[in-house]
Amino acid sequence: MQTDQSRRRFLHTGTGAVSASWLAAQWPLALEAAEHAAEARDKQQPLAHLGPAEAADFEAIAARIVPATDTPGAREVGVIYYMDAAIGGWMAGVEQMLRPALAGLNATVKERFGAEHFHLLDADAQDTLLGEIESGPLFQTLRFMTICGMFALPSYGGNRNQLGWALLGFDPRHVWFPPFGHYDAPHHAQANAPAQSSTDKKHHHGR
Amino acid sequence: MAANPTYPTREAVDFVVIGSGAAGGVMARELSVAGFNVVVLEQGPYRKAQDFTHDEIGVVMQGELSLNPNDHPQTFRARPELKAEVPPQGSGLPPAWYAAGVGGSSVHFTGNYWRFRPVDFKERSLLGEIEGTSFADWPLTYEELEPYYTRVDWEIGVSGAPGPFDAPRSRPYPVPPLPIKSSGAILERGAKALGLHPQVAPMAILSKPHNGRPACIHCGFCLGFGCEMNAKSSTLAAMIPQAEATGRCEIRTGCTVMRLEHDDRGRIRDVVYLDENGVEQAQRTRAAVLSANGAESARLLLLSQSAKHPDGMANGSGMVGKNLMFNAHSATHAWFEEPLNEFKSVQCTRIVMDFYETDTKRGFYGGGGIDARPLVNSWPILFAMGGIAPGLPTWGAEYKRLMERYFTRNMSVLGNCTSLAMERNSISLDPEVKDVFGRPAVRVTYEDHPDDLATARFMQDQAVAILEAAGAERLWRDEVTPSTGGPHLLGTCRMGNDPNSSVVDRYHRAHEVPNLFVVDGSNFVTSGRGQPTMTIQALAFRAAEHMTRAARAGEV
Ligand SMILES: Cc1cc2nc3c(=O)[nH]c(=O)nc-3n(C[C@H](O)[C@H](O)[C@H](O)COP(=O)(O)OP(=O)(O)OC[C@H]3O[C@@H](n4cnc5c(N)ncnc54)[C@H](O)[C@@H]3O)c2cc1C
Ligand code: SF4
Numbered sequence: 001m002q003t004d005q006s007r008r009r010f011l012h013t014g015t016g017a018v019s020a021s022w023l024a025a026q027w028p029l030a031l032e033a034a035e036h037a038a039e040a041r042d043k044q045q046p047l048a049h050l051g052p053a054e055a056a057d058f059e060a061i062a063a064r065i066v067p068a069t070d071t072p073g074a075r076e077v078g079v080i081y082y083m084d085a086a087i088g089g090w091m092a093g094v095e096q097m098l099r100p101a102l103a104g105l106n107a108t109v110k111e112r113f114g115a116e117h118f119h120l121l122d123a124d125a126q127d128t129l130l131g132e133i134e135s136g137p138l139f140q141t142l143r144f145m146t147i148c149g150m151f152a153l154p155s156y157g158g159n160r161n162q163l164g165w166a167l168l169g170f171d172p173r174h175v176w177f178p179p180f181g182h183y184d185a186p187h188h189a190q191a192n193a194p195a196q197s198s199t200d201k202k203h204h205h206g207r
Numbered sequence: 208m209a210a211n212p213t214y215p216t217r218e219a220v221d222f223v224v225i226g227s228g229a230a231g232g233v234m235a236r237e238l239s240v241a242g243f244n245v246v247v248l249e250q251g252p253y254r255k256a257q258d259f260t261h262d263e264i265g266v267v268m269q270g271e272l273s274l275n276p277n278d279h280p281q282t283f284r285a286r287p288e289l290k291a292e293v294p295p296q297g298s299g300l301p302p303a304w305y306a307a308g309v310g311g312s313s314v315h316f317t318g319n320y321w322r323f324r325p326v327d328f329k330e331r332s333l334l335g336e337i338e339g340t341s342f343a344d345w346p347l348t349y350e351e352l353e354p355y356y357t358r359v360d361w362e363i364g365v366s367g368a369p370g371p372f373d374a375p376r377s378r379p380y381p382v383p384p385l386p387i388k389s390s391g392a393i394l395e396r397g398a399k400a401l402g403l404h405p406q407v408a409p410m411a412i413l414s415k416p417h418n419g420r421p422a423c424i425h426c427g428f429c430l431g432f433g434c435e436m437n438a439k440s441s442t443l444a445a446m447i448p449q450a451e452a453t454g455r456c457e458i459r460t461g462c463t464v465m466r467l468e469h470d471d472r473g474r475i476r477d478v479v480y481l482d483e484n485g486v487e488q489a490q491r492t493r494a495a496v497l498s499a500n501g502a503e504s505a506r507l508l509l510l511s512q513s514a515k516h517p518d519g520m521a522n523g524s525g526m527v528g529k530n531l532m533f534n535a536h537s538a539t540h541a542w543f544e545e546p547l548n549e550f551k552s553v554q555c556t557r558i559v560m561d562f563y564e565t566d567t568k569r570g571f572y573g574g575g576g577i578d579a580r581p582l583v584n585s586w587p588i589l590f591a592m593g594g595i596a597p598g599l600p601t602w603g604a605e606y607k608r609l610m611e612r613y614f615t616r617n618m619s620v621l622g623n624c625t626s627l628a629m630e631r632n633s634i635s636l637d638p639e640v641k642d643v644f645g646r647p648a649v650r651v652t653y654e655d656h657p658d659d660l661a662t663a664r665f666m667q668d669q670a671v672a673i674l675e676a677a678g679a680e681r682l683w684r685d686e687v688t689p690s691t692g693g694p695h696l697l698g699t700c701r702m703g704n705d706p707n708s709s710v711v712d713r714y715h716r717a718h719e720v721p722n723l724f725v726v727d728g729s730n731f732v733t734s735g736r737g738q739p740t741m742t743i744q745a746l747a748f749r750a751a752e753h754m755t756r757a758a759r760a761g762e763v
Contacts, residue, residue, distance in 0.1 A: 065602040071611065127603065134602070143602060144592070151587035152264050167607070168614040170550055170587050172261065174435070176425035180552055181389035181615070182545035183396075188386065 033089025037157025041081035049088030050080075053117060057102055058083055060119035061139070062146040064126050071167045074146050082149030082158030083142075094141050101138035105129065212244070212457050216490045220244040221758065223478045223492040225464045225507070228311020229740050230727040230747040231498030232442020233363075236449050237751030238496075239456035243758065246490055247456065248480050250274075250463040251307030254314070256444070259433030263588045266432055272306040272315050278643035281502075283691055285654045287631055293640060293648075294691070302651035302692035303502035303634070309460060310433075310443025311500065312694065313740065317430045317554045318411040318439055319623075320365045321576060321738040322356050322745075324374045325349035326564060330733060334565060337572055340656065341530050341628040345732045346704045346713035349374055355745035355752075363744060364440035366414040370406030372560050382415040384408075384556070385423060389547035390618040391556030394579035397677030398559045408555040408578060411440035411740070420444060425552035427585060462488075463644060466511040467495060467520055467723070474722050481644060494722040494754075494763045498747075501531065501696025501729040502649050505634040508700070508710075508725075510646060521700075521717035521725075526710050528634040530701055531651070532626035532734040533693035535573075535659035537667035538582065539620045541679035542596065546615040549581030562669060563736055565625075573662030575624035575736045577670055582619040590614050596683050620674060622666025623737025626697075627656040634699050655689050663687045695739050700729035714757075715750040722763050726750045 036048060047055055062074035062083070087095055102118075109118050113125055121129070133139045149158030151165065159165065165172060179185035214220050221243035224234045231247065239245045251274070265271045282291035283302040294302065305312045326333065328345040336342065357378045359365060367380045384407040387395075391408070398405040412429075413422050423438040437444040450456040461483030468489070470476040477489040497504045505528040511520035519527050559577040566574070584594040591610055594617060600606040632654065636647035664687050674682045703709025706718035711730060717723040728743050735742060757763050 066607050067604050069604055069607060071607075073607070130602070147588055147591040148264065151591055153262055156264060165587060167611050168587055168590070169546070169548075169611070170614060174261075174424060174426045176427070176551040178386040178388075178425075178552075180386075180425070181548040183389035183392040183543070183547060184387050187392055 033085040034156045037081045037085030038155050040084070041078045041157055041160055047080065047084040049084050054099070054102060055080055055084065056119040057106070057117055058142060060126060061130065061142050062149070064123065064130055065143050065146045066150055067123075072163045074150060076160070077150055077158060077163045078160035079146050079149030079158045082152065082156055083145050085157040086145055086148070091145070097137055098141065101136070105133065105138065210454060211451060212454060214244065214246055214457055214490075216488050219491040219493050220246050221492070222246075222494050222496055223248060223490050224496045224498055225478065226311060226497070226499035226503065226727065227309045227442065227447065227458065228305070228498060228500060228727070229313040229442060230743050231496070232310060232313065232446040232450075233744050233747035234496050234498055234726055234751055235456055235458070236442075236446040237748065238755065239450045239453040241751070241755040243455065243755075245450070245456045246492070247450075247458045248462040248464050248478065248490070249309055249458065249460045251309070251460065253309045253458065253460045254433060254443075256433070256435050256437045259435045261426070261428040261432065263586050267583075267586060267589065270300070272308060272433065273301070273304070274307045276301055279648075280640050280642065281649040281651060282637045282640050283651045283653070285652070285689065287652055291637060291650045291652065300692060302653070303649055303696055304692060304694040305500050305502070305696065308443075309447055309458060310441040313411075313441040314433045314443050315431050316411075316441075316694075316740065317580075319555055319558075319578065319738040320359070320367075320409045320411045320741040321558075321736065322374055322376075322409075323349060323352075323735050323742050324372070324563065327733060327735055330565065334567070334572065337627060337658075339629065341630055341708075342572075343628070343703065343708075343732050346702055352742075352745050352749065353377060355748040356741065358748045359741055359744045362418070362748075363411060363442075363445045364413050364417050364420065365409055365411050365741070367409030368407040370558075370560060371404045372563060380409070382413055382417050385410055385412060385414045385553055386425075387556045388549065388552050390549055390579040390581065393543065393547070393618065393677045394557045394559065394577075394620065394673060397673035397675070400676040401672060403559050403561045403673070405557050405559050408558045409741075410553060410555065412553050413438045413440065418445070423553060427550045427552055429552075430554045430580075431583075464499070464507060465644065465646065467497075467507065468511070469513065469515065469520075469720065473515055473720060475720060494724065494758070496754075497723065497725045498727045500727050501699045502634050502651075504725055504727055504729045505699035506636065506646075506649050509636050516719070521710055521719045521723060523719050524707050524710060526701060526708060528699050529630045529632075530628035530698040531632040531634055531653060532628055532695070532697040532731065533653065533655075533690050534626050534695045534697070534734050534737045534739070535624040535655055535663040535690065536737065537622040537624070537663040537670070537687045538685040539667055539670040539674060539682060540582075540584070540596070540685070541618055541620070541674045541682040542613050543616050543618070543678070544680055547618055548615050549618055550585040550615075554578075554580040554582075559669075559673070562666060569661075569665060571658040571661040572627060573625040573658050575622050575662060575666050576738070577620060577622055577666060577673070579618060579620050581617070582621070584614075584617050584619065587614070590617070596681055620670035622663055622670055624659065624662040624666055625736060626659050626734040628698050628701070628733065629656060651692065653690055653692075660687055660689065695728065695734075695737070697728045697731040697734055697739055700725045701732050702730045703732065714753040715746070724750060724754060
């Protein structure tokens with residue numbers, strides 16, 4: 001089978017700065033940092049790596065990528081703890097790009113809106129600015145990290161109480177039984193029925 | 208269970224098996240059960256069921272089941288006149304993608320187990336020459352291989368039920384089909400509406416306990432992941448324990464084979480490898496079985512140069528590394544009204560084989576099979592990264608709404624297609640890039656034949672028609688573009704009767720080295736229709752039987 005096309009696409013849309021090989025190089029750091037982040041998230045402890053202002057900006061960006069609606073968004077799911085652990089650990093390489101890029105964004109914030117920080121803007125202004133940089137490395141890297149912080153195993157620091165998975169409708173159970181979904185349900189009902197009269201016997205194989 | 212032996216390196220064992228993947232696992236089991244002393248050298252680690260996880264970051268993004276690409280770079284170019292480059296950072300998978308560890312890629316594969324049909328072995332005779340290709344018949348027939356397909360069914364463990372176009376089989380499947388999933392039901396509905404003949408997908412996954420192994424629990428982390436239940440019929444689960452139970456098979460992991468060395472008579476005498484501490488060792492042996500896959504077996508032969516074999520071991524024909532085939536493919540994605548929940552269970556439960564054979568009316572060579580599956584969109588992170596239909600928002604409230612609605616409502620249909628063998632497509636040694644051990648990197652040169660791409664596009668048109676007939680709410684195509692890599696590594700040590708145009712004979716013995724056997728995906732003469740491993744293993748069972756007979760007769 002072939003998954004590489006889709007995976008390549010994913011890694012491309014991910015960000016130029018993030019690649020499988022580069023993650024691999026950082027790997028030994030990952031587990032230790034993740035453990036710390038998960039604990040910090042659960043105890044609502046301060047971040048280990050990011051300063052308060054930059055953390056507030058990153059979290060504000062994440063919260064526009066996956067905003068709170070009638071369900072929790074990136075902020076509520078604790079994505080910032082994932083980001084803190086990742087930037088301080090297995091994604092340390094992106095820091096060199098992120099810090100100056102954020103400074104650049106905040107320079108625009110100041111120039112256009114007279115505020116010191118992105119996180120101080122209202123949501124509309126934030127969306128306008130993000131719309132202008134959405135194809136750039138800062139946004140794409142933060143999008144990638146937001147998604148990981150939403151949907152990776154909670155042990156990586158984000159996905160608090162599996163809230164990220166809950167909004168997808170993903171249930172991390174290991175054991176499932178049919179029916180699995182809407183479209184296969186009738187087949188299983190039929191298979192469980194006592195007598196089965198198939199009009200299409202020749203090409204109908206096994207349930 | 209018998210204690211694992213530890214053989215001294217200076218005394219010859221009967222067989223060294225290099226690589227413990229889909230083919231190597233079968234060889235290790237068959238040869239040790241037949242009574243031979245066997246050393247298996249595997250470069251990756253010995254992971255067991257309990258070591259596997261559902262960790263998308265570790266397994267999918269970091270690729271922890273594969274070699275670290277920083278230590279083991281590969282290079283790629285489309286054509287021989289171009290300079291090959293290491294793919295840019297961010298392009299993800301290596302050009303020749305495989306898992307390293309006991310069980311090889313059978314650990315993380317999907318488990319689609321399609322037999323070839325009789326036609327696959329003799330298409331060249333039926334269709335004639337195709338200019339610019341090495342299109343040829345196999346030196347064996349379906350009928351010869353059938354008993355070994357049956358052994359794969361029963362001994363590896365394949366679930367299924369026969370389909371209307373299947374080749375004849377001598378024995379039913381050992382276990383019934385896996386329960387149908389929504390993607391399978393949708394494929395069935397759409398295909399039937401078009402008058403096609405959807406059938407059960409044969410899978411190397413147990414639907415019921417068999418051979419002391421448990422049934423699948425439908426955990427959903429199947430493609431790309433190792434099975435925590437031993438229900439997926441990897442050689443790790445199905446073959447290696449039986450090899451070890453003989454007390455004659457020693458599995459040495461973390462051991463990377465560097466080269467094969469022959470004696471004055473031209474017979475392999477030592478298999479030289481770096482052990483887990485990086486120390487060079489040489490295992491003396493009476494015979495060697497190279498099962499390192501279509502990329503690494505070719506590389507190893509090319510690395511084993513000597514005065515007698517200046518262009519690489521067993522390469523008098525110049526065919527070592529040539530004729531690489533990836534199997535062309537196409538992917539089409541769709542959203543539906545109601546939940547499918549494709550994050551549950553195995554990838555595939557139904558397939559459509561109506562377009563298997565070459566139809567000259569289409570105007571090009573090739574055919575394939577169609578399957579339905581979640582692909583990578585059953586994993587939360589990958590779905591969020593790339594699962595939203597093109598043109599729709601990828602951040603913000605609407606993006607979130609789409610994720611909430613369609614994570615459970617998406618599926619894909621794949622076209623799995625032929626690739627034509629061409630000498631210009633190859634595995635060779637990169638002249639500049641080296642791996643962590645100083646070996647020239649695997650260099651992949653590959654450009655699909657126009658007919659391969661035409662087949663993939665044709666198959667995509669069929670997929671679109673099926674999904675439309677099934678009532679998809681929205682569907683979109685991944686554009687069919689030339690391959691830049693793949694997980695099917697076929698053709699690079701092809702088998703044949705003519706030593707001038709093939710590397711091994713019809714029993715996998717190297718034409719030029721009597722005690723060297725190459726048994727893996729590299730032996731393929733044609734590519735089949737996209738699921739090669741059932742045939743790789745049928746060939747392995749057959750090769751082992753022949754080697755056993757020859758060794759007992761003193762003819763190895
Ligand atoms: C994600 C994925 C999904 C797939 N799904 C399917 C499917 O559904 N159906 C199908 O038919 N096929 C599928 N395949 C392909 C299938 O896995 C391969 O065809 C099959 O595993 C090849 O078998 P092999 O024995 O030739 O090589 P492998 O299984 O790759 O085994 C080779 C082994 O040799 C080891 N090795 C290599 N070089 C050395 C060395 N120098 N020293 C020591 N050890 C070495 C490797 O580490 C590896 O363990 C899939 C592949 C992938 C990657
Ligand atoms: S879906 Fe079944 S076969 Fe696949 S990994 Fe899970 S339990 Fe194993």
